[in-house]
Amino acid sequence: MNGNELLIFLHIPKTGGTTLTKVIEQQYQNNFHYEKGDLSKLKMDLDRAETILGHLPFGAHRYVSKKCTYITMLREPVEHVTSWFYYRYKSPYLDPYDGSFEDYLNDDIFNLTYSNLQTRFICGDDPPSFEKAKMILTTYFSVVGITELFAESLFFMKKKFHWQEVFVEKSNVNRNRPLREHLPKSTIEIICKKNEIDLKVYNFAKNKLLKKIAGLDDQTKRELNQFKRNFASI
Template sequence: MQINKILIHLHTPKTGGTTLRKIITKNYKNSSHNVYLDEPKRKRKLKYLNQKNVSCIQGHFPFGIHKYLSKPCDYITMLRDPIDRVISEYYFIRRGTRHRLHQQVMKMSLDQYLRRSESINLQTRYLSGATGPVTRKDLEIAKKHIQNHFAVVGITEMFNESLFLMKKKLGWRDISYEKQNVTKTRPSLNQISDSTLIELEKHNKLDIELYNFAKKILEQKLISLDQNSKQELNAFLSKLSN
């Protein structure tokens, strides 16, 4: 397993990251640390961890936390179809009575929720490290971060293929899993009105472009696998489908 770098799991909300977090924790055991904290508590925790023997850090934080760490780092993350991600997040918060936004979101329609600045192009914000409204410049920064700082950017809709590539790249031993935090009570896309879907697309154009960019890279990595690795991947996918 790769140990010369700290692995940073940038956990974007509602992308399958909780399932991935469980897999990562299993492979890194006691050297994996969760940092699901807001500023400034996050900074204090990262400065503390920098003095410890840490192999992996996971949490809901934007790109850039490697600046608090003295060892070299590699990032991984998952990106999800932006329209589906916002819908899933909305219904997840409404279901989760302990979520900090639960009371607020219970008073909002999906159309109101999707216009929240925090919901718009969230994946681009996370991967660019932007702190304000996301711009096209931030999108280009996020793309460069993917190319230069991420070992693998997975795609939620291709979770198993993404997981396999992470295993190969990072030397993970055990990638068996059970899905976590699945929003079972949400409607399917064909149950959402066309007008709402149009609004979702309009407000998340940058995320859609980033998602398609990352998906092409992932697909190219799968195509470029050697024959033995392709056979190993097919066996892994076949095992999961049984």
């Protein structure tokens, strides 16, 4: 990676981002972890950083003077919303939600804070829009990963930024949640309806990644397959 280029990881919750953050931390020394606050007041820290990591929406590049590039991970919306609900509201360590999963999906708290969340992150200050998100992903992002293709996504990031050996430790994995095949059809339909833009953005990004994989030369495909075998053994 160009030493003068700032890598911004747009970490959307429950997309495998904690695992990816640990990988990035292995590769760079000066990692700025964004938690909260006005980025415009943190310019000095940002200009010294090699990476910005955290749950921050698109737009951080406006507050630094050096060249920037973004990466992110996107997750299939039904999986994404299910994982979020059972992590955030059914964890013994966080405030519970007094109701069922379907109650939550029909609650204003979901409509206002979580529907189409992935597109909201990508569009930043603008309302969620498929066309806007597609333009931003195409223009500003070096790699758009897919949670369901995590090893492949990580492989392309490693190639793009010339990372050294990658050691992966899966983190923040939520096993206390129902599988998709155990969800009622009505629940899946509600999620898809209320995350219609996220679904379009996800499919757009996934198709691009699949085409990128299909276009690899034979040698690089062998490298990818070996990388996937190593990843599967973790």
